[in-house]
Amino acid sequence: MTSHSTWGPIGLVASREVKEKGSDRKFLIATAALVMLVVGLVVAPALMQRDPSYTVGVAPQLHDDVDEALTHLEVRLAMSVSVQELPQEEARRQVIDGGIDAYVATSTQVLVPSHPDDALVNMVQQGIGALAVRESLVRHNVDAAVAEKLLTGESPQMEIVGGRGDDAAAREAAARIAVFILFGQIATYAFWVASGVVEEKSTRVVELIVSAIRPWQLLIGKIAGLGLLGLAQLLVIGTAGLVAAVAVGSIHWDLNLVAALAVSLMAYALGFVFYASLYAAAASTISRQEELGSVTGVIQGMLMGSLVLSFLALEPGSATTRVASWLPMTSPLLAPPQLLAGEASLASVLGATVVLMACVAAVIPVAARLYGHAVLHTGARLSLRAAWHNRTDSVSAMRGQP
Amino acid sequence: MAEIDEAPSAPTPAEGLRLRDVGVRFGSQDILRQVSLMVPTGHITGLVGTNGAGKTTTMRAILGVIAHTDGSITWQGRDIDHHTTTSFGYMPEERGLYPCMTVGDQLVYHARLHGLTRAAARNAADEWGERVGLGEVMHRSVESLSLGNQQRVQVAVALAHKPRVLVLDEPFSGLDPAGVDQLSNVLRERARLGVSVLLSSHQLQLVQSLCDSVTVISKGTVVADATVHELRTAAGRVLRVETSSGLGSRRTAVALRAMGFGAAKVLPGGNHELTMTVTSGRQALAVLRRLDPLLDIQDFRIEAASLHDALRGVLRQ
Numbered sequence A: 001m002t003s004h005s006t007w008g009p010i011g012l013v014a015s016r017e018v019k020e021k022g023s024d025r026k027f028l029i030a031t032a033a034l035v036m037l038v039v040g041l042v043v044a045p046a047l048m049q050r051d052p053s054y055t056v057g058v059a060p061q062l063h064d065d066v067d068e069a070l071t072h073l074e075v076r077l078a079m080s081v082s083v084q085e086l087p088q089e090e091a092r093r094q095v096i097d098g099g100i101d102a103y104v105a106t107s108t109q110v111l112v113p114s115h116p117d118d119a120l121v122n123m124v125q126q127g128i129g130a131l132a133v134r135e136s137l138v139r140h141n142v143d144a145a146v147a148e149k150l151l152t153g154e155s156p157q158m159e160i161v162g163g164r165g166d167d168a169a170a171r172e173a174a175a176r177i178a179v180f181i182l183f184g185q186i187a188t189y190a191f192w193v194a195s196g197v198v199e200e201k202s203t204r205v206v207e208l209i210v211s212a213i214r215p216w217q218l219l220i221g222k223i224a225g226l227g228l229l230g231l232a233q234l235l236v237i238g239t240a241g242l243v244a245a246v247a248v249g250s251i252h253w254d255l256n257l258v259a260a261l262a263v264s265l266m267a268y269a270l271g272f273v274f275y276a277s278l279y280a281a282a283a284s285t286i287s288r289q290e291e292l293g294s295v296t297g298v299i300q301g302m303l304m305g306s307l308v309l310s311f312l313a314l315e316p317g318s319a320t321t322r323v324a325s326w327l328p329m330t331s332p333l334l335a336p337p338q339l340l341a342g343e344a345s346l347a348s349v350l351g352a353t354v355v356l357m358a359c360v361a362a363v364i365p366v367a368a369r370l371y372g373h374a375v376l377h378t379g380a381r382l383s384l385r386a387a388w389h390n391r392t393d394s395v396s397a398m399r400g401q402p
Numbered sequence B: 001m002a003e004i005d006e007a008p009s010a011p012t013p014a015e016g017l018r019l020r021d022v023g024v025r026f027g028s029q030d031i032l033r034q035v036s037l038m039v040p041t042g043h044i045t046g047l048v049g050t051n052g053a054g055k056t057t058t059m060r061a062i063l064g065v066i067a068h069t070d071g072s073i074t075w076q077g078r079d080i081d082h083h084t085t086t087s088f089g090y091m092p093e094e095r096g097l098y099p100c101m102t103v104g105d106q107l108v109y110h111a112r113l114h115g116l117t118r119a120a121a122r123n124a125a126d127e128w129g130e131r132v133g134l135g136e137v138m139h140r141s142v143e144s145l146s147l148g149n150q151q152r153v154q155v156a157v158a159l160a161h162k163p164r165v166l167v168l169d170e171p172f173s174g175l176d177p178a179g180v181d182q183l184s185n186v187l188r189e190r191a192r193l194g195v196s197v198l199l200s201s202h203q204l205q206l207v208q209s210l211c212d213s214v215t216v217i218s219k220g221t222v223v224a225d226a227t228v229h230e231l232r233t234a235a236g237r238v239l240r241v242e243t244s245s246g247l248g249s250r251r252t253a254v255a256l257r258a259m260g261f262g263a264a265k266v267l268p269g270g271n272h273e274l275t276m277t278v279t280s281g282r283q284a285l286a287v288l289r290r291l292d293p294l295l296d297i298q299d300f301r302i303e304a305a306s307l308h309d310a311l312r313g314v315l316r317q
Helices: A007-022 A025-048 A060-076 A088-097 A118-140 A144-153 A165-202 A205-210 A215-247 A255-283 A289-295 A297-312 A319-324 A331-340 A346-374 A384-388 B055-063 B103-113 B118-131 B147-159 B177-192 B204-210 B228-235 B249-258 B281-295 B307-316
Strands: A053-058 A080-085 A102-106 A109-112 A157-160 B017-026 B029-039 B044-048 B070-075 B088-091 B165-169 B196-200 B213-218 B221-227 B237-243 B265-267 B273-278 B297-304
Touching: A007 A215, A007 B103, A025 A165, A025 A215, A053 A060, A053 A088, A053 A118, A060 A080, A060 A102, A060 A118, A088 A102, A088 A109, A102 A118, A109 A118, A165 A205, A165 A215, A165 A255, A165 A289, A165 A297, A165 A331, A205 A215, A205 B103, A215 A255, A215 A346, A255 A289, A255 A297, A255 A331, A255 A346, A255 A384, A289 A297, A297 A319, A297 A331, A319 A331, A331 A346, A346 A384, B017 B055, B029 B044, B029 B055, B029 B070, B029 B196, B044 B055, B044 B177, B044 B204, B055 B088, B055 B165, B055 B196, B088 B147, B103 B118, B103 B147, B118 B147, B147 B165, B147 B177, B165 B177, B177 B196, B177 B204, B204 B228, B204 B307, B213 B228, B213 B307, B221 B228, B221 B307, B228 B307, B237 B281, B249 B281, B273 B281, B273 B307, B281 B297
Parallel strands: A053 A080, A053 A102, A109 A157, B029 B221, B044 B196, B044 B213, B088 B165, B165 B196
Antiparallel strands: A102 A109, B017 B029, B017 B070, B213 B221, B237 B273, B237 B297, B265 B273
């Protein structure tokens, strides 16, 4: 025997939800299908672009040397590079606009976009590095030992001048996939919470359960269980996608990516709890699954709006999305892609996360009160006002409050 | 989580479950008004009344599923709270179980919600599944069972955590005769072990044979609260008359009053059978002599009033 703690029943309800939904064959098949879909979306573009081509601008005085060095390397590295002679000011503009991928200004200075392609950077560093060494040798007329030192130590400085670059495109694609996954997880699992609430009402089992535990414990347990199941599925899908992306070289680990992943997980957790609470409160006012669509329409609209905004958020400079990224109903879907695509700073995303946390902390007790008052109500749909004021023949204030 | 001892022991003379002047109001409507009743430890109390009288609301108020707006509900002299009701067993009128869960998982889950450990809940599920005749179907989903077996699952859910108080709303509905006997025996056994049992039922023969006392509720108020014996004694004796003519109970009552038998109460019944409460066998014979010319009496019986007769009299008042 155990004493009846506050958290014990919540854990029991949560584990029941995980067991029931997680062992469902349809769930397992859907998870496998999602993994294959995400891996396919990541791998297919890389497979179709096996021989990448680049355009590199070069200062007129270096054209021949750079052309020779890069032609030598493109065969060795299985890359296609065309060299274009340009004055520096024109070249700077083209790097920013995406007309060229990089510009060799001098043997020690290369202009690149904000997110340059790693393979191109490596190639230019190798090719132009040799030029720099040769120039140094000529200038200093040094002996062989010093020349060797210069050969291994000299490499051109990369100067970021803005623009997006090829890696930004890859990050943007990854961000779009992340948005879809996040939207799918939040929308699906939050809706499952609503569906479960109505199922327990329509099968009448809820009266038996709230005779043993408090309604808010049932609600929190349900949200926790389905949220954890969604998180587990998200981790499986996300890990598969990341491993595939790194394996084909379409994405590279850096601090920005790690931060984006952490923010994505946080956004899922908070976004799910936020929407699941709203869904549960709305669902508790009805008694039949057929009414679920109409009663949750506004919430679904909010989620769909967030999805649309999250794609707009990948375009730089939108004032609407800058505002929306701070709103709790839209920020869960906006923050991760913005960070992943480099369109938002980590500080602003963390700020929006704090706002979302505060909102979730406010929404949970409101949802618990509505749910507690309405969960035993049967018959016609109960208004939120009636549920809030407990004007129903349902559940007691004693048991309805957390 | 407290558990009652399995070993038979004499019930302690404790107060048990008590409702004092309990009222329940929905909006401006009084659903229950000053309901008082008592279910002493080790007793079985029947809660009876017509549909919509307030039986289910009373039970929900006891479990704390709905709020009582007036009065008090106590267990062993202390106001009930969530912790107390967790040790109660409940079978709601509107049966409900998770359709896709297996019987065994269902029993374990509900027992654990009532505070049993995993191992204790598993043992309790096996024990009660077997006792109510579900041993063969423990691994089947509830939705695949017959309605009768689903009802047995509901019974087992109410009993598995070995509650101190059982609140059962129409526990016999849907059970076959064997199931009724089985449940009756279980309830008697629980009462012997010190459990307070409150049950509602429209099957008054069962209430009569099972319950120590009966609370009659009508239109949200208690109209009678006594032992079964007291109610039956108060109802006196019953004269049942079979006639070939259909005078009807209302006209018979008028005729009896006109003959000076105002104390003989005619109970509602069929056209060719009259049932009336009488104060004695002598009065019964006198009534028969006077009615015979009017009704063409075919047969008659004089017997002790059943609970059914007593309640018909109480509710008619």
